[in-house]
Amino acid sequence: MSKYVVRRLLQMIPVILGTMFLIFAMVFALPGDPTAGKCGERPCSEAYIAKYYEENNLNDPLPLRYVKYLGQVAQGDLGENQYEVPVAQDLEQRYQVTGKLALMAVGFEVVIGIAAGILSGMRKGRFVDNLVLVSTLVVISIPIFVIGAVGQYFLGVRLGWFPVTVSGDATVYQLLLPAMVLGSLSIAYVARLTRTNLSENLRSDYVRTATAKGLTRSRTVGLHALRNSMIPVVTFVGYDFGALLGGAIVTERIFNIQGVGGYIFRGIQTRDGVAVVGAVTALVIVYLFVNLLVDLLYGFLDPRISHD
Amino acid sequence: MRGTTRTVAVAAMSAVALLAAGCGSGSDDGGTEDTGSDTATGGEIVVNGCTPENPLIAGNTSETCGGNILDTITSKLVHYNAEDASPEMDIAESIETEDNQTFTVTIKSDYMFSDGTPVTASSFVDAWNYTAFGPNGQAGGYFFTPIEGYAEVSGEDATVEEMSGLEVVDDQTFTIRTTEPVSNLPVRLGYTAFAPQPEVFFEDPEAFGRNPVGAGPFMFDSWTEGQEIVVVKNPDYSGEFGGSLDQITFRIYQDTDAAYNDLQAGNIDLITAIPTSALIDDRYQSDLPDRNATAETGVIQLIGFNTTADPNLTGEVKKAISMAIDRETINQQIFNGTRVNATGWVSPVVDGYVADVCGEFCVYDPEAAAAQLESAGGYDGELELWYNGDGDHKAWTEATCNSISDALGISCTAQPAVDFATFLTAAGENEYGMFRYGWQMDYPSIENFLAPLYSTNADSNYFGPYDNQEFNDLLTQAAAAGELEEANSLYQQAEALLVDDMPTIPMWYGKAVIGWSDKVNPVTINAFGVPDYAGITVQ
Numbered sequence: 001m002s003k004y005v006v007r008r009l010l011q012m013i014p015v016i017l018g019t020m021f022l023i024f025a026m027v028f029a030l031p032g033d034p035t036a037g038k039c040g041e042r043p044c045s046e047a048y049i050a051k052y053y054e055e056n057n058l059n060d061p062l063p064l065r066y067v068k069y070l071g072q073v074a075q076g077d078l079g080e081n082q083y084e085v086p087v088a089q090d091l092e093q094r095y096q097v098t099g100k101l102a103l104m105a106v107g108f109e110v111v112i113g114i115a116a117g118i119l120s121g122m123r124k125g126r127f128v129d130n131l132v133l134v135s136t137l138v139v140i141s142i143p144i145f146v147i148g149a150v151g152q153y154f155l156g157v158r159l160g161w162f163p164v165t166v167s168g169d170a171t172v173y174q175l176l177l178p179a180m181v182l183g184s185l186s187i188a189y190v191a192r193l194t195r196t197n198l199s200e201n202l203r204s205d206y207v208r209t210a211t212a213k214g215l216t217r218s219r220t221v222g223l224h225a226l227r228n229s230m231i232p233v234v235t236f237v238g239y240d241f242g243a244l245l246g247g248a249i250v251t252e253r254i255f256n257i258q259g260v261g262g263y264i265f266r267g268i269q270t271r272d273g274v275a276v277v278g279a280v281t282a283l284v285i286v287y288l289f290v291n292l293l294v295d296l297l298y299g300f301l302d303p304r305i306s307h308d
Numbered sequence: 309m310r311g312t313t314r315t316v317a318v319a320a321m322s323a324v325a326l327l328a329a330g331c332g333s334g335s336d337d338g339g340t341e342d343t344g345s346d347t348a349t350g351g352e353i354v355v356n357g358c359t360p361e362n363p364l365i366a367g368n369t370s371e372t373c374g375g376n377i378l379d380t381i382t383s384k385l386v387h388y389n390a391e392d393a394s395p396e397m398d399i400a401e402s403i404e405t406e407d408n409q410t411f412t413v414t415i416k417s418d419y420m421f422s423d424g425t426p427v428t429a430s431s432f433v434d435a436w437n438y439t440a441f442g443p444n445g446q447a448g449g450y451f452f453t454p455i456e457g458y459a460e461v462s463g464e465d466a467t468v469e470e471m472s473g474l475e476v477v478d479d480q481t482f483t484i485r486t487t488e489p490v491s492n493l494p495v496r497l498g499y500t501a502f503a504p505q506p507e508v509f510f511e512d513p514e515a516f517g518r519n520p521v522g523a524g525p526f527m528f529d530s531w532t533e534g535q536e537i538v539v540v541k542n543p544d545y546s547g548e549f550g551g552s553l554d555q556i557t558f559r560i561y562q563d564t565d566a567a568y569n570d571l572q573a574g575n576i577d578l579i580t581a582i583p584t585s586a587l588i589d590d591r592y593q594s595d596l597p598d599r600n601a602t603a604e605t606g607v608i609q610l611i612g613f614n615t616t617a618d619p620n621l622t623g624e625v626k627k628a629i630s631m632a633i634d635r636e637t638i639n640q641q642i643f644n645g646t647r648v649n650a651t652g653w654v655s656p657v658v659d660g661y662v663a664d665v666c667g668e669f670c671v672y673d674p675e676a677a678a679a680q681l682e683s684a685g686g687y688d689g690e691l692e693l694w695y696n697g698d699g700d701h702k703a704w705t706e707a708t709c710n711s712i713s714d715a716l717g718i719s720c721t722a723q724p725a726v727d728f729a730t731f732l733t734a735a736g737e738n739e740y741g742m743f744r745y746g747w748q749m750d751y752p753s754i755e756n757f758l759a760p761l762y763s764t765n766a767d768s769n770y771f772g773p774y775d776n777q778e779f780n781d782l783l784t785q786a787a788a789a790g791e792l793e794e795a796n797s798l799y800q801q802a803e804a805l806l807v808d809d810m811p812t813i814p815m816w817y818g819k820a821v822i823g824w825s826d827k828v829n830p831v832t833i834n835a836f837g838v839p840d841y842a843g844i845t846v847q
Contacts, residue, residue, distance in 0.1 A: 030726075034729060035729075044447065045442070045449050045450055045462065046442075046463070046464050047442030047443065047444075047445055047449065047462060047463060047464040047466075048445045048446065048447055048449065050445070050464040051443070051444075051445025051464070052445065084362070084363055084514070084517070085533055089533075090533065090534070093533065093534070094534070149565070152566075152569055153569065156569065156573060157569050157572045157573045160573065163575075164566075164569045164570050164572075164573040164575060165561075165566050165567075165569070165570050165575065167535070168532055168534070168535030168536065252562070253562050253563040253565075253566065254563070254565070254566060255566065256561050256562060256563065256566040256567070256570075258534040258535060258560070258562075262562050266562075269698060269727065270361070271729060
């Protein structure tokens with residue numbers, strides 16, 4: 001097991017370096033002069049452009065810039081973005097907010113999604129099952145910005161139950177509504193995944209054996225069937241956590257959350273390569289670790305999947 | 309220009325293009341802001357803001373996010389009247405000139421920076437030299453172009469650090485000498501880039517940009533990255549434009565919709581632009597009854613033509629194209645009536661504006677347009693109207709193209725460039741025959757709508773370049789004119805020349821729409837489309 005973990009960790013190094021280079025190359029390959037538009041609707045002065053290029057190492061060839069950048073990163077310096085704020089400082093702050101939001105969303109996803117999935121899986125074809133199926137269908141078919149905007153307007157502005165936007169502190173209460181909105185789509189998927197897998201497993205031989213042995217229904221379902229049904233769900237939730245970290249742009253905009261998604265979006269728009277590379281690299285690392293965690297969970301859920 | 313640069317700008321030029329306001333916003337509180345600082349009733353307000361793109365340095369800020377904040381914490385020689393944008397003396401006691409070329413500036417002695425140091429003649433001269441000096445790479449450097457010696461200091465490898473045209477006479481006096489007569493120089497001096505800087509700035513400009521010091525009615529208090537910027541009343545401020553507020557918090561929003569919802573929920577007090585979603589059917593007027601204001605702004609939307617890229621686009625053809633565009637319907641359908649149809653190349657907010665310069669050629673008349681095209685010998689080719697895809701320009705450029713195709717039978721397609729940077733680069737390289745263009749004034753002068761765009765060597769002349777010697781001559785004469793009236797009349801003659809050549813087609817003037825909470829009394833919009841903070845009082 002520990003050997004497996006070490007091997008996986010070592011494998012991460014080339015993956016990180018490679019993705020960083022790809023991101024780096026792609027961001028800086030975007031067309032357009034990064035200084036165009038910096039001075040309003042007129043070109044910047046020669047002097048301004050020269051200083052800008054100098055400060056951002058834009059005169060060097062790409063591989064050299066990448067090496068220089070790696071050298072900086074190795075010393076723990078992610079560089080400064082165009083606003084002349086250290087990227088590391090920005091990321092630290094923004095990943096805290098986004099991390100909290102994503103964790104809360106995943107929390108909703110797991111609790112509500114799995115509970116709904118179990119209920120409908122065990123009562124297949126009955127009222128609860130139909131209710132879950134129809135309600136998840138509704139959620140899946142409505143785009144998230146509609147859910148977000150409508151939720152914000154009615155629950156926030158009209159009823160005043162939730163804060164309308166999220167302040168800089170991003171308290172749990174403020175993030176409650178955004179997290180529900182963000183997690184809503186995944187709740188639907190988790191519920192459906194759980195339901196399908198559980199009802200499938202409930203028909204299998206080992207469940208019949210367990211029931212024949214005289215195990216109670218809750219033990220049969222909880223210990224045997226559910227555990228086996230969780231593998232696809234865990235895979236999905238793990239992937240989703242990564243996606244929520246970087247892809248919450250829409251929700252972040254609606255609720256004015258100063259998170260990572262908006263940061264990357266703005267970075268791309270303003271040709272802020274340093275900011276984008278830093279933020280995306282951090283995202284890649286999170287993805288890799290979550291994937292490792294998911295793989296380890298497999299072994300726990302199904303002992304046949306061994307990591308030795 | 310203080311651009312609405314890409315992120316903001318782009319939005320700004322479209323839905324929010326509501327920057328700048330000006331003339332005739334039926335203001336409720338009578339002419340001058342007489343709310344002197346000691347009649348203060350106090351009060352704190354929260355306003356929506358956006359992240360400044362640069363550190364807060366007056367000479368290096370060319371976009372509205374930082375500019376609006378800097379305007380509250382800096383005073384300049386001249387202040388623009390909140391109602392009609394006319395220049396009023398602020399720090400300057402007087403600005404005198406005999407020949408429009410040598411200006412003697414006398415400043416008031418009681419202005420202080422918020423760090424307690426006095427504002428002297430050197431505060432200006434040093435700041436301007438710093439901004440103009442090429443190796444400092446300041447975005448606002450070009451504002452000093454008319455000053456003698458600018459050419460020597462502005463190169464990227466310049467070694468001369470001081471413009472020869474600036475001379476400190478004593479603590480209260482300095483002189484400005486320009487290379488050529490510039491009759492409207494005093495009007496320009498109210499722009500942010502001309503703000504004085506305290507000594508502490510020159511010691512460490514970088515640290516200063518995060519903690520700026522100015523001589524304005526407010527002083528910088530704090531900046532929480534990505535969240536808010538707070539300015540508080542400057543106790544040492546001795547000018548007349550202070551107003552009564554104790555504190556303004558600029559809360560940073562990524563999206564005006566979020567800010568608008570916060571306004572409705574009472575979490576913020578003032579919103580500087582209404583989101584498109586609330587403009588539809590004038591929804592904001594029922595959401596914010598008696599709590600909104602509209603005013604025309606110093607912004608103009610144009611369609612530019614590059615005759616180098618497409619020589620077939622003669623003046624006569626462009627007239628036909630202009631007459632084929634149904635400005636009013638597009639304004640109503642796409643902008644919800646938040647624009648004003650343009651009838652010339654100069655915004656109505658500036659002194660010297662005359663209506664209907666473009667005359668019949670800016671009025672929609674599909675039959676006359678077709679006839680005009682025929683008499684112009686027709687147009688052989690397909691039109692492509694370029695726009696930057698990161699702004700809200702798709703809908704209106706497509707509608708404009710449809711309008712042209714319907715009336716003239718020429719194929720016209722709206723073509724997006726990836727983003728504003730790509731767009732501006734390509735426009736500068738003569739790649740687009742026809743493209744959208746927007747201009748927001750730097751300072752309220754008729755000259756600012758003509759010289760930077762259409763004089764042959766101007767920075768923003770993306771139109772071929774547009775090259776008309778008669779036009780250039782008129783601008784030169786106007787700049788040398790002794791009287792304002794005379795200058796304006798020459799500028800008007802120059803503007804009239806544009807009708808023949810149509811380097812651009814005027815489309816719309818901008819309009820600003822703002823809203824406020826029931827905590828504050830009615831707010832007026834100044835000539836730049838920004839709320840007049842000095843006039844705001846809290847209930």
